[in-house]
Amino acid sequence: MRGRALLPSLLLALGLAEAPEARAQATAADITQTAETPEALPPGEAREEVFYTCTACHGTAIIRRSRLSRQQWDDLMDWMTEKHGMNPLEGEQRRQIVDYLAAQFPASAAGRRRAGNPFLTD
Numbered sequence: 001m002r003g004r005a006l007l008p009s010l011l012l013a014l015g016l017a018e019a020p021e022a023r024a025q026a027t028a029a030d031i032t033q034t035a036e037t038p039e040a041l042p043p044g045e046a047r048e049e050v051f052y053t054c055t056a057c058h059g060t061a062i063i064r065r066s067r068l069s070r071q072q073w074d075d076l077m078d079w080m081t082e083k084h085g086m087n088p089l090e091g092e093q094r095r096q097i098v099d100y101l102a103a104q105f106p107a108s109a110a111g112r113r114r115a116g117n118p119f120l121t122d
């Protein structure tokens with residue numbers, strides 16, 4: 001009697017009984033967007049604004065891997081609205097978001113090279 005009651009707590013103490021569940025939770029957290037925080041984006045004035053506006057629909061990775069000019073970021077905001085139903089960005093809020101995106105993810109020479117032939121250096 002005493003020995004049977006002891007077994008589950010012994011397994012718990014060894015971490016054996018809980019291990020599979022803990023692993024499953026870690027995996028789920030790794031693949032869901034909700035695990036992201038604004039710190040996934042580089043520091044900047046409009047970081048939180050960008051994070052909460054954009055991650056309503058997708059993670060930050062799709063933003064972080066993009067390299068666009070200010071004009072292209074600006075156009076992309078219209079595309080997000082027209083094609084995907086994002087609330088229109090206007091005025092000061094739009095200026096801050098586009099400024100942030102253009103400053104943090106600019107259309108650099110390196111970005112253009114990545115998009116082209118990787119064996120060419122210019």
Ligand code: HEC
Pocket residue numbers: 050053054055056057058062063066076077080084085086087097101
């Ligand atoms: C209402 C939903 C929604 C919101 C809000 C939204 N997006 Fe998107 N975005 C999408 C969808 C859906 C796609 C995938 C488009 C596709 O694959 O055709 C996408 C794709 C993108 C892409 C990839 C474009 C490409 O060249 O493939 C970028 C960059 C992007 N979004 C940036 C942003 C930024 C920055 C914000 C916030 C200012 C934002 N999105 C807000 C829905 C949204």
